[in-house]
Amino acid sequence: MASSSSKIIKLELTALGSRPRSCPPEAQGAWNYLVGAHASVSGLFDTLHVLRLKSAEGSDPRGRLSHDQTDQLRAALVFSSSGLDACLRRLLRDALPVLVNGNNDAEGKFKAFVNEQLNGTKAPKHIRSALIDRGPRSRLIESYVDALTGSSLQQVSDLRKVRDALGIAPADIPNAVIEKLGPFFAARNEVAHELDLVEPSGRGTTTRRGRKMADVRDQCDEVLLQVREFVRHSAKLIRQC
Template sequence: MEPQAVTPEEVDTAETATALAQAPEKPGNLTRLKLSALGNRPYRCPEVIPAWWKLRSTHSSVSGLFDTLHLVRRERSQQNKAETRGRLHSDAQDLLRAAIVFTSAGVDASVQALIEHAVPVLITQPGTPRDKYETFVEEQARAPKVEDGFLAALKSQDPRPELLSLYVLSKTKASFQGSGDLKTRAASSLGITNQQIHKGRFTSLDVFFTARNDVAHRLDMDNVTRADAAPPRKLRAQEEVRSMCDEALLLVRDLIKETAVNLTACR
């Protein structure tokens, strides 16, 4: 049964885009991109809830972009009365780029929230998180020029929460610049071991972070070769983008779940 025609006004809403993307279609006509399900969040671990909801929100937003991509391509196919094949149109490419940027923002927001709420509990017990915190304090105290914020924390009536706040800020104030940064700045401070999440899971995100930087900093434009011509833009394949975004979000999901395990051990 063919889907009913819609008016331009109806297409404007995200709900309509999702409904149309899920409507029946001819087999093999168009590709519908889907992210892997996140499953249930860890229970009885309130520290991970803010990070989990940020992750869920990101998953929903990126899924909505993929639904809209499907709708745009199907509308174009119906207008041309032909199957959509070959290179994606520029508007479809921009939706793929938006999915990369949304995913990256979600990774930053989720992991930063995880660090902010989990680290204060994790450092109460011996282990890697406390070691990382104590190393930070020692490095600040022995620096050739002690920072004003560190001195102010030492002078406060209760230095411990002030020092902890500085430590958490050092881990969360900037976006994650690559897989190595995500592992050393986030996973280590959360006490995530190689047995919990193998280092290969992190290095496999190098392609994603490269794509994020290409889109966010250069709009996917190649180097300009002629002054009188628009620079060519890198073309993104649908499945490649879906796979990159999916892999990044699933790694954040597992960071949250394994952090919950470590938090439970601190109770």
């Protein structure tokens, strides 16, 4: 007869694989953040597995997770979210100055941003052109980066903005793929902003949402792999510059 521990499945993330080919320094920092986030989430899954092994001694391991065990899943969601935020912020700060000056799509988004900031001003057309055309515009690029990273990147729309700003073609990272991360962001916000608490509809104590291991594993995996694609495509565009 199989032991209780043999019935316990360990959660594992998909391996990130090797870093982007000839990874430019402007993408290396973001890649390092991604590797660190992947390792942290994997560590939480390792801890969950140890907790389940200990609790399964002499009992059926197929029961509901304890509060401590479910907290490991909640932490994995938050760590994955923090990894996404840190990676993409670093990518924007390191890569945008190069891409704005060397990629037509990225430059177009930058010019649209500056023109939007100038709307309502009396600056004549030649002054606008002097500000946004090739030349000493590093301070404007810094403002552009600050505008993109001023708040947490925790929505599907935020990821679309980052993709477009970096000049990544929608064909390479489609909207439909980004929108699949919606359930992850919803779960992350329930944990980070509400502690996963659920107000009862009638009498009784406040309870916490349950989390399914397979769902959390898939959500964390999807978001980390998607960040990997942001880094890979950005690295390719930087090399082309």
